[in-house]
Amino acid sequence: MKTWALSAFFVSALALAAHADVAVSGGRTDFLAVSHSAAAQKLTLTAPVFEIDGCAVTASVDRLDRVKGPTRLGNGVDESVWAGVLKDFPSARIAVTVRESPLTPVARFKYELSAAPGSSFRLTKKSGRDAIVYGTCGVSRWAKARTEVRFGEYDSLSHAYRPSEHDMPQRAFENSIAFQGPLLSFVGEDSAALLAYEHGSQAPDTYLEFACAQDETVALRAVKGNYPANRVVTEENPFESVWFQAAVVKGGADELAAAYRDFQLKRCTVNVGSRKPYVFYNTWASQERDKWWDKSGDFMRLMNEKRILEDVDIAHELGVDVFVVDVSWFKQTGDWIVDEKRFPHGLGVVRERLRKHGMKMGLWFNPTEAAKNSAMMARNRRSVMSFRGEESREHSVWSTPGSQNICVVSPYWKDFADRLIEIARELDVTYFKWDGISQFGCDSPDHDHGDATTTSADRHDCYSFEQVRYLCKIVDRICDAIPGAIVDFDVTEGGRCVGLAFLSSGKYFATNNGPYYPHIDVPYDWDTSDTWSNVFVYPGPARAWICRASLDYDRWIPSVLFLCHFLPDAPRESELINLGSLMLGPNGIWGNLQCVPPEGRRLFGEALAAYKHVRDDITAASPVRIGRIGSSPEIHEKIAPNGNGLFVMFANEGGDHVYVTEHSVAPVLWKSDGVAVEKDAKGRAVLRCHFEKASAAIVVFGDFGNTRKVPES
Ligand SMILES: [Zn+2]
The missing domain is CATH 2.70.98 (Beta-galactosidase; Chain A, domain 5)
Known part of the structure; x- marks a missing residue:
């Protein structure tokens, strides 16, 4: 098809x-x-x-x-x-x-x-x-x-x-x-x-x-x-x-x-950092993996200076540009100060290591949470969310001191933006992951979404409507102050504001690991189970089928605006499937980096080095896709008018497939094993792919005289 x-x-x-x-x-x-x-x-x-x-x-x-x-x-x-x-x-x-x-x-x-x-x-x-x-x-x-x-x-x-x-x-x-x-x-x-x-x-x-x-x-x-x-x-x-x-x-x-x-x-946004095809690493999957697979029972055990520095070094080897520290780095919400128990030297040491590798730092935030004892809350008490007369109850955000939900559709928005700008300047942070933002929950008459002259239901609708516009105001204020900053809105759960508003200021974080067991009607006890609640967490083809779902947007909205992370784990077939998937635009890597063997690190490092030579062309190219996601073969062609671009074919079992690109191509810059490339009379690539088992064939096309070239077969 x-x-x-x-x-x-x-x-x-x-x-x-x-x-x-x-x-x-x-x-x-x-x-x-x-x-x-x-x-x-x-x-x-x-x-x-x-x-x-x-x-x-x-x-x-x-x-x-x-x-x-x-x-x-x-x-x-x-x-x-x-x-x-x-x-x-x-x-x-x-x-x-x-x-x-x-x-x-x-x-x-x-x-x-x-x-x-x-x-x-x-x-x-x-x-x-x-x-x-x-x-x-x-x-x-x-x-x-x-x-x-x-x-x-x-x-x-x-x-x-x-x-x-x-x-x-x-x-x-x-x-x-x-x-x-x-x-x-x-x-x-x-x-x-x-x-x-x-x-x-x-x-x-x-x-x-x-x-x-x-x-x-x-x-x-x-x-x-x-x-x-x-x-x-x-x-x-x-x-x-x-x-x-x-x-x-x-x-x-x-x-x-x-x-x-x-x-x-x-042309849609002046916040051009959000459109750049950086390669991202996020610590969250390694945190989950440590809890569920390594049975530490703790999402935070690995989150300390020594481990993060080791992971930064490996991420650099793999070709990561932006290293994102997920939940764990902050002592409490609202003020968003570094937890000195995990990071006794602050994050300055991590920043220095990232600088040494030419990498950028990203951090996790929730704009709708502020600790009850924070200075932010002291300044913004009036902005606490309430619903039907009841103020947001105190709750813990990832084991930090009690927080309350706070409403961005209030003067608090500016205070939060300015705190992030301070952090960006202090720690050289240019990427902000925003998580946990439900579109609902406030009908307070004291904020900027309706007063006591209208009904609770009307104020609640106005909150849900205005929320994303205020989130965009925060992003725009940050990007004004910190050129190149990127704000990513996690929409990995339902009930979040997905559409065109946020894309005019930032980008989306699209998928974690797909469904949880109960969401596909498989019994799972949230209170007692000691197994991972997500179904698709293993290396291999299946998780990648799920995580490539957001590539469907690429016809209208570039896939680089829908971040999703892929696993670098062996075996080689899984490495190729995950590498090919992320190069198509989702651009994320996560998992336990210390489990990636040296030859796997080399594969990612070499392939992503070639990718980076032509990634702007790949990002700009409209997709040609043959086969639905998960079919065998599933073919993706993203080739720009200058011939630079990317071809990826996924197969779910052994066999041979041939594909002729729609566009003419530049010479091969990098390719995986098992794919032979010839050019036809019109300069298009004829790609013969051989699979022993489920895997991916990847070819990067690029015309650069000073770049290592793989001879065309
Ligand atoms: Zn409100």
Whole structure:
């Protein structure tokens, strides 16, 4: 089965030649239009409609003036702000922020509704639900295929979020069905378009939706939590929408997906560190392994200076760029100070060892926890989470002094960001792993998600809605202060905010070890069992099938934004399967490094050294995939227009397979045993792979005169 195929040459030429042209006119039916330099069509949105003081008000204007910009941002994108007074409600003003670039057909935009100086009004919910339509667009010109692309669907078998595409047939329009998205793709005769919103949640828990109508229009509207009922709007306290994304391209669905993927990689965020294909190591799996396999009964036994220094040295041999110390390093939450019992010299010694190897340091945090006795809590008592009148109970976070949950949708967000900036400066930390962030749990009337004038349920919806926007504010503040910083949001469990919002500031940590026994209906006693609660923790092909699940995102969103760790353990076949898997973009290694034999370290070291020569090309290349994940063979081709790239074939048993690459290739830079490479007349690689048993064949293509080359066979 050919899942998708793209011509990288065609797509890249198209993406470069094609750019978004955003026209903001402010009219009732043509408020904002996105068109494309090479496509005749444009996607036009009507003016947003708000419920102001109980009445529906269309936010059209007679005139929009540019009040800011264009300002060139660090990612090559220009920002402009346009503003005007509402025709139907002159005491309100709407501002439109647009980010567009000659380098991408995808534009971002958001709306801000404010009151005239000295006046105010309320955003109401007469019907009991959010009453904002952000815009409606006609899609009749794109009738070949209309598709909802979901990013927040949880797959219980792989215990991970996975994307899925759902047809939006004519009968859905005839029956006024609504789709969650967050991205809709429309394909016509010679152009394709998309409309998306930057928010997330686990489907079908919906905060914004696309409502289809019989006249072949789609209305992007608020569902819940976008604002608290009776929210007061003034000049100083405007209502700000989420960001939206829209594009029109010449071509079809594949060209649209490739252009969008390129936008996500290069233009969506100014926090460019998050897009870099570093190789990561995280200590967590070795901690779990020590507890369950080595029966230490303790997740923390190995977490001390001596062991970490040894592991840093091995990680360096393997080719790791970023060494992440997971739970264990901190004395308590809130202040996030180093535990001097485990690290008597602080983390300075570890930092020095990492520096010596040219590696970076990463640390684990939970932004929603603060120890009761911390200075952070003393400053932010008002920000403790509460639900239905009950304050978060004191609990221990990984055996540290009692913590309470603390709400980021409150002034605490800035204090937390500033503490992380201090730590980054003190310890040279550039990577922050954020874990344990449930999207739910606060309905306090004392924070920034609704006050006592609205209901508990409304405040709770507003918390769940606002949480990711505040997380992004924290990330953006950190990245402003610490260039190149990366914040990773752990979404390895359900009920977390997965969608497009966080990706405009950081990246995701996608999968730990897949399912726990009870999640696949296998009995397991959480209280008494002394075996590992995860099913897929062993070396071999099976764990890698589960952990490659997030590669499904790579059609729309580069796989480098979905971190997942693979095991470097022997035997050689397992080493190759895990190496090939991580090189496809998940880019993580974990486990007990001291169990990796010297020849295994050499394999990872050599392969990843070759990978690093061409990893930017591999990351930028849209995927060609033959076979579903876990099939035999499962083939991945990620080759850039310059011929640099990666081929990986996985097989589940012995046998021979042959594959011809879609793209022409550069010379072989590194390859695993058992694969013979020839070039055909058009410069494509003909790859003959022989497997004795389940394993992987890997070839790195790259044209570098000064690099060690393996002769082509
Ligand atoms: Zn709160």
